[in-house]
Amino acid sequence: MVRWPTLLLVTALLPATAGVRSSCAVVVGGGGSASTDCIAVIDAPANSPPAPASPKNVDCVDGDPTCDADGTRNARCEFNVSLCVNSTMITGCTPTRADSLAIDHSTDNGDPKFDTDFQALQQRANLLGFPDNENTDDCTLQSTITVALKPPGSEGAPFKKGKKTLRLEADGATDRATTDHDHMRLTCRPEGNGLYSPHELYDGTFDRIRQQVFAQSCALSGCHDSNSHKNNMILYPNVAYSQIVGVTPFNSAAAVAGWQRVFAGDPTQSYLYRKVTCDLPDMITYGACMPFQRPPISQQLQDIIQLWIVGDVPCGPAPDVGCWVAGTDQ
Structure with missing residues (x-):
């Protein structure tokens, strides 16, 4: 034995x-x-x-x-x-x-x-x-x-x-x-040849954003994690949607301008989008580009965020297979 x-x-x-x-x-x-x-x-x-x-x-x-x-x-x-x-x-x-x-x-x-x-x-x-x-x-x-x-x-x-x-x-x-x-x-x-399609990787467009952008570039120590919660914002995947959609920015200039962190349907009034694309009136009153002191996110991911906002920010609280915005699953 x-x-x-x-x-x-x-x-x-x-x-x-x-x-x-x-x-x-x-x-x-x-x-x-x-x-x-x-x-x-x-x-x-x-x-x-x-x-x-x-x-x-x-x-x-x-x-x-x-x-x-x-x-x-x-x-x-x-x-x-x-x-x-x-x-x-x-x-x-x-x-x-x-x-x-x-x-x-x-x-x-x-x-x-x-x-x-x-x-x-x-x-x-x-x-x-x-x-x-x-x-x-x-x-x-x-x-x-x-x-x-x-x-x-x-x-x-x-x-x-x-x-x-x-x-x-x-x-x-x-x-x-x-x-x-x-x-x-x-x-x-990895299973098989190790190649995966977006539909195998993510439940929808916002799930892709929170995994590829927030989890890797934002919800980090010293930034938007639960310990630092810089600018009163936490971007852990399970809470990110409620932290950004329809929420007034902590930045006073962006708030006075009538922007929201994410303004459904309008990327130009979405502070998060303007920050990650570095499209700000100035970086003194509106703050620095994001991710801060890190490489910018790819053009593909910037485009995905834009399409998600234009598509009225679907399926944040409960992502499922029907939550893809056209053009974001490539």
């Missing part, structure tokens, strides 16, 4: 707090010392390296339902992950208590590697109750970590693999007070 020193295929029911679990979920110690690895463990569809080795990471092809939770070819993999403390599934380690659990890059404090997926998982971990958590196999609800493929460097080129590394530190005790350091690498690989 093979013994797995730091992982075990889960066949027993976890506590109710664990939520619905994937049939291919694996508990992974995460690489800490064998005697302390049970303070915190990672529950995920680990499959790498393949059997007969002990899997420690997730290596997934986009759309593979055994590891990609959305099961869709869309240039990203969604991994359902839970964290458990005081695990009884790690051979050679007997937990006593868990006092804290901290995930790297989960705090929006100016960290350039801040990740909202890690933040969500951290928030669920905080609900386990620290310090002095003595409940065995106490698990968070599943949380989704999305790993996007790396976009091609030139038009017509294939996407490349994307990856994230989940790192955490848990304080607690086994036979003594100690710390458990764990990590798991999450990799998403």
Whole structure:
């Protein structure tokens, strides 16, 4: 009989707090010392390296339902992950208590590697109750970590693999007070030839704008993230629409001119469009071009924003397949 020193295929029911679990979920110690690895463990569809080795990471092809939770070819993999403390599934380690659990890059404090997926998982971990958590196999609800493929460097080129590394530190005790350091690498690989159409990548025109423009050039540390919220504007994809459409600009000159951040139907009165196209009366009273001190967005994306505004800014709160403005899906 093979013994797995730091992982075990889960066949027993976890506590109710664990939520619905994937049939291919694996508990992974995460690489800490064998005697302390049970303070915190990672529950995920680990499959790498393949059997007969002990899997420690997730290596997934986009759309593979055994590891990609959305099961869709869309240039990203969604991994359902839970964290458990005081695990009884790690051979050679007997937990006593868990006092804290901290995930790297989960705090929006100016960290350039801040990740909202890690933040969500951290928030669920905080609900386990620290310090002095003595409940065995106490698990968070599943949380989704999305790993996007790396976009091609030139038009017509294939996407490349994307990856994230989940790192955490848990304080607690086994036979003594100690710390458990764990990590798991999450990799998403392109399916087939790695070529994707806009309809495979985005739910509609605004979804394309928020992913290609806001997520990559605007919702960054020091700019329009939840920590800095420069000019009282946050451009995370899930809140961007309500932050811009029909909203008066923070800039007083633009506000006096009657502009809105995005004026439905009229790009010339849309402050956001005038900023990203650098079409401003002056840069002293109206502010600098955007993205600030970064390369301008491409002409193609500028045109897509213009067409979206002219098309009356459809489908922001709930993008779906019917949300494409003509000329923006090429």
